[in-house]
Amino acid sequence: MKSKFPGYFKLSDEEINELWENALFVFDANILLNLYRYSNETRDDFFKIIEKIKDRIWIPHQSASEFFDNRLNVINQQEKSYEEATNSLKAIENEFKNSRQHPFISQKLLKKFSTLSNEICEQLTESKEFHNKRIHQDDILVKIEALFNKKVGDEYENEKLEDIYVEGEIRFLNKIPPGYKDAGKKDNALKDIRKFGDLIVWKQILDKSKELKQGIILITDDRKEDWWERFKGKTLNPRPELKKEFQDITEQSFHMYQSDRFLEFATKYLDEEINENALQEIRELRKLDERKQLSELRKKREYYKFKKLREDLYKQKLSLEEELNYAENKKGILENALSEQYLILESMDPSAYDDNQLKKLKISEHLLNRKIEAIKANLEDIKRQEFKDRLVRNKTV
Numbered sequence: 001m002k003s004k005f006p007g008y009f010k011l012s013d014e015e016i017n018e019l020w021e022n023a024l025f026v027f028d029a030n031i032l033l034n035l036y037r038y039s040n041e042t043r044d045d046f047f048k049i050i051e052k053i054k055d056r057i058w059i060p061h062q063s064a065s066e067f068f069d070n071r072l073n074v075i076n077q078q079e080k081s082y083e084e085a086t087n088s089l090k091a092i093e094n095e096f097k098n099s100r101q102h103p104f105i106s107q108k109l110l111k112k113f114s115t116l117s118n119e120i121c122e123q124l125t126e127s128k129e130f131h132n133k134r135i136h137q138d139d140i141l142v143k144i145e146a147l148f149n150k151k152v153g154d155e156y157e158n159e160k161l162e163d164i165y166v167e168g169e170i171r172f173l174n175k176i177p178p179g180y181k182d183a184g185k186k187d188n189a190l191k192d193i194r195k196f197g198d199l200i201v202w203k204q205i206l207d208k209s210k211e212l213k214q215g216i217i218l219i220t221d222d223r224k225e226d227w228w229e230r231f232k233g234k235t236l237n238p239r240p241e242l243k244k245e246f247q248d249i250t251e252q253s254f255h256m257y258q259s260d261r262f263l264e265f266a267t268k269y270l271d272e273e274i275n276e277n278a279l280q281e282i283r284e285l286r287k288l289d290e291r292k293q294l295s296e297l298r299k300k301r302e303y304y305k306f307k308k309l310r311e312d313l314y315k316q317k318l319s320l321e322e323e324l325n326y327a328e329n330k331k332g333i334l335e336n337a338l339s340e341q342y343l344i345l346e347s348m349d350p351s352a353y354d355d356n357q358l359k360k361l362k363i364s365e366h367l368l369n370r371k372i373e374a375i376k377a378n379l380e381d382i383k384r385q386e387f388k389d390r391l392v393r394n395k396t397v
Contacts, residue, residue, distance in 0.1 A: 006247050007240025011255060019215050019255055020269035025057045026205055027148075028220035029066035031259055032059075033074045035140055037285060042278040043140070046259070049266045049274065050147055060204035061153040062197060071141070075134055086124050090117070153204050161193075164203055168196045177226040177239045178202050198226070202242075206249050215253040216246070219262045221286070227256070260286070306389060313389075317382050324375045327368060334365045 011019070027050075035043050050057060059067075134140060156164070172180040172195075179198035209216050218238075220227065229236045237243075238256045246254035257265065260282040263274055341358045 005240070005244075007242070007244035010237060011253065015253055016255070017269070019217055019253055020265070023056065023215040023217045023253070023255075024208065024212060025053050026208070026216055026218045027057065027059050027063065028201065028218065028222060029063040029070065030221040031219050032063075032067045032144060033070055034221055034259065034282075034285070035144070036071070036074045036078060036134070038278075039281060041275060042281045045263065045274040045278045047143055047147070049263060049270065049272060052266070052270050052272055054147055057148065057151055058208060059148055059152045060201045060208070061155045062200040062204055064148075064152045065155075066197060072135060086121050090121065153208060156200065156204070161200070164200055165193060165196055168199045171199065175226075177241050179226055181224040181226040198222070206246065209246070209250040209252050209254075213250075213252065216255075218254070218256045219259065220256060221259050223258070223286075223290075258286070309389060310386070313382050313386055317379065320375050320379050320382070324372065324379070327372050327375065331365065331368050331372065334361055334368060337361050338365065 035046060038046065168179065170176075172183040179196060179202070182195045182198060185195040205216055205218065223235065225239075227239060227242070229239050235258070238254065243254055246252070260279050263282070264279060266272055267274055338358070338361050341361065
């Protein structure tokens with residue numbers, strides 16, 4: 001059965017040992033970018049492990065390109081994190097200084113807290129300034145360059161990329177991993193080629209394994225379901241389709257780790273000690289990212305809900321305005337017909353006067369006036385709803 005469905009079976013302990021002893025360790029862009037988000041201690045532990053296997057490390061060209069495309073943005077995001085932490089701490093201090101809200105806080109204790117808060121804020125400011133220097137003097141980039149010098153894959157030719165774009169459209173349509181979760185990504189190019197980034201990484205990994213006739217361990221912090229098999233919110237293993245495709249094409253073994261699991265297993269297979277706090281920090285960072293992603297997802301859902309509501313209201317508004325325009329035109333015709341009947345009545349020409357026709361016209365005019373008022377009332381309701389939705393939207397953005 002395993003030979004027919006290799007992707008659904010976990011690697012044996014012997015196979016894992018074999019990979020750790022001989023495989024090529026491939027690092028995705030997000031692993032390198034997250035080095036800018038770690039504390040110095042955790043980052044040093046990570047570099048220590050990479051140094052241990054530096055003769056068997058490699059970065060696909062696409063991953064290296066994505067790293068450089070996003071590096072400055074990550075540095076900038078970290079600057080904002082320092083500012084947010086400082087502002088949050090100051091807000092807490094100001095809240096405790098309000099004696100009416102917190103009469104149970106003594107002035108002596110509050111003074112200690114204020115002193116500690118100022119010390120923390122000063123350290124955060126120093127750390128932020130040091131971090132920002134990496135825009136021009138990047139110590140992390142220097143270490144990455146030293147480790148991965150001559151260990152980055154070649155860029156694909158345009159013809160090869162065009163073939164991948166065509167194949168990617170078919171794979172995404174059939175939800176063949178990896179990359180189909182990025183199918184909605186947009187860029188400035190006419191073909192929206194940014195969405196094929198993960199697929200290009202995958203193709204370059206396959207080519208490298210075939211070239212070296214060597215198994216691969218991919219280290220990635222990408223948590224999307226087009227890379228990982230997930231069950232009840234838990235990440236289990238690489239997608240079975242990926243394992244099968246890798247084996248079919250390269251005849252080699254393939255495995256994946258997220259950063260914390262990579263460090264955890266490195267202590268076993270590489271006989272290297274790391275600080276337990278490093279694992280905890282990486283896991284907390286992942287939880288933070290997941291919370292942010294959920295928050296962004298909720299915001300997107302609210303936005304699309306608001307957008308659909310706005311579109312529906314706009315359509316209703318257009319329909320009512322057309323209906324109102326038709327009713328008012330019809331009212332004009334009725335008013336002309338009534339005017340004619342009144343003229344006939346004033347001319348005292350009994351042969352031309354029709355009392356029933358006059359009554360019918362008056363009834364029609366009355367009903368039409370009621371309809372016009374109802375339409376106008378509905379339009380006013382829509383305007384109020386639009387105003388209310390704008391207020392709600394502005395508060396949630």
